Amino acid sequence: MTRYHGVEVIEMTKNLLPVALLVTAAAACGPPASPPPGPSDAAALPSGGTVVIGLLSDVQGWNPYLADDLDTAQLLALVYPTLAIEQPDYHRHPPSFAPALARAWTWSDDHLVLELELDPRARWSDGVPITARDVVFTWEVQTSDDIDWLHSDAKGSITAVEAVDDHTVRASFSRVYPYQLMDLNDGPIVPAHLWSSIPFADWRDTDWLPRSVAGGPFRIAGHTPQQQITLERNPGYWDAPLPALDRVVFRIAPSEQSLVNQLLAGDIDVLPSLPPADLERVRAHPGIELVIYDDRSYTHLCWNTTDPRLADPAVRRALTAAIDRQTLVDVVYGGFGRLGVGPILSSFWAFDEGLEPAPHDPAAARAGLAAAGWSDSDGDGVLDRAGEAFTIELLAAAENELRQDIALLVQADLARVGVAVEPRFVEWGTLVAAVDAGDFDGVVNRWEEPTQIDLEGLWRTPAPDEPTFNFGRYSNAEVDRLLDEVAGLADFAAQRPLYHRIQRLIVADQPYTFLVENTRLTALASRIRGAEINSATPYFNLERWTVGREPAR
């Protein structure tokens, strides 16, 4: 198994160390370093009230270690505490952390042992203190074979988590790398006093809602399956100030269209991800504000590099040059989105600033294809070579209209240089199975990137017959060598030039046509104040949100 967050070996760096120390020092001095707006701002605004957030799917149960999806984990992060809170600063360096349940931490000189000091005020909502026992129990949960937590790989370099005393935890690592704290922090702390009596083997048959208890700012107040989840302020929340909101209601609807309707009808206050197609409708509506920010995702065309027609990088570069991506951004994304450049998003610290998006140049595309031996010998408007027409099947998910629109625009652009594209829209599961088996020419896809840079899964030469997300079976020995090299480096500043070289090699090879770095549009009712929306976590500072006038609901 490879690891969830990706990069294999990176070490603690000189550059990161001051950040960690700064955070630790700040924690020792008082309130957490980062959370704007501060308590004084929040106190100036009216407190109480309810915020209603639109969700596309219900939770997969109430135990964060048994769910397979992302929504459940993100929602339960409001209920169960984490040791530290990841900060949205991945564009400058690997993410730093602010104190949470762990109010301070210190590293051993060799950086293999981390000692965390838990906040002695921390309490579960039933009054029981949150102690080192809970942290150690959580570690046992995370690494249990019976539970088989999907992200247990994040713990692969942690050799032990022990309680020194009630409020001190010691974590030992087998190696030094910049994401040690991130990996330790992955997964919320769960209550040993309530959950440890249930054998791990029985966890999947257990109803967890009655056993829920809160250690975070909110507690579970109700759940109507497929309709709504209600959280309310945890009155025993130990980390002052208490959340201003009385309640946070998650309304579940099966389609984006339904959520947009509810937003416009005033039934929901927050739509975390607004489809670009609905932008104008929402923008024209009074009382709704839009927050526009970089998403950690990019949409691309993945080419099957094992296909003889697509194996030549020059041909793939020509295909990219033929596609007018700016028009695509304007038409499909309503102008929101940046032209894709390469395998590392331009908002990440490791991005090579010297790289520019490939230009739209149909003449160069025609020349490139001609140089590769493609010509229209029979005058039918479609290029051919050795009697074979240049016809590509382009897959897109049938559930995703946006990607279908992209496929149609690509079809039109490539037709202008003599390449015939046959779009094929299939159900998502079918699409994944087809690309998994290598049974495709090209596919419109989107990757969401974790804040740990991970180039292993997508760009390393895949082993035959092993599951891989390198669907196009891209292979470049120099990229593989550089990936090995970067994994052996401790210093992220030293990794940066290697990442730059990897990006340049991949951009030159164009195994993907990097179409768009996505922008996320979050719609918020204007009555919400103090919301910090960013692409690190969806509900980043919900405990500090306040609302103005309560609408009639």
Place this chain on the structure above:
Amino acid sequence: MRRLVARRLLLLAPMVWLVATLTFAVVVAAPGSYADAVDHPGLDAAQREALRARYGLDQPLHRQYLSWLGAVLRGDLGVSFVTKEPVTRLLGRALPPTLLLGGAALLLDFLLGVAVAVAAARRPHGWFDRVSTVVGLGVAGLPSFWVAGLAVLVFALLLGWFPASHMLSAGADRMSGGARLADLLHHLVLPAACLGLAGAAGTARYLRAALLDIRSERFILAARARGLSERRVLWVHTLRPALLPAITLLGLSLPVLVSGSVVIETVFSWPGVGLALLRAAQARDLPVIMAITMLGAVAVLVGSLIADLGYAAADPRAREDLR
């Protein structure tokens, strides 16, 4: 009659088995599975492989099928891949909303259908008959997702008369019993109207035709000759025999009553069986898809049996045919 019922009930099990087996074959034959459809961009290929193993999706198809069939024969419908709860509990929760919506729609369908048919049959080819024919054909012919979308746009977004979706308001848990009931009925109006109107158009067309047929029967002439009022002739002597096709229609509506309308429940986020089926299909949640398909098959078979029995109870001629 008893033999008919016994014969039909005996057929029920093999028919349900056949439908379920075909559904199983179609679902597993489609490429991909729950492990591929799970919505988690952070999962890598190996983690998806682990998911396949966890839910038995890496097993050969015949083994998956036999293990599913064995469990069903033991009365175990399995556990939902998505919600991790027994499918029976999931269905038990989804059925009441579907019954409520389907029941309200059926009531509207029947009452409105009868009223329009009677009004139209009073003066065949009169202005009401013509208008109701055109409107009825239009309503019955329009796709339900379009009608429902238009209803949301006009009555929820533009006029603000009804909620755009869901069964209860976000704050319903803090309402009193009466207010909660009113809130529920308020939410019920639009989806029930969208579901019921198309049915009412069909019912009205069938019933109008039957009423006109019966008006020319000799027993109607005889009723008139006895000096009965036109109202009595219409409501009693004409309508009763004309309702016979409606019994069949109602029987055939039973499947919608229990298996729900995927389109209407999806547009209105109504937490019934139809929405559960859509969710399960999107997520490739095999145990749930299978259970709802079997429920639908049973509903179709039982519905047609009820229609036959109802018809036989109402019409002695049908009783003879079914003997």
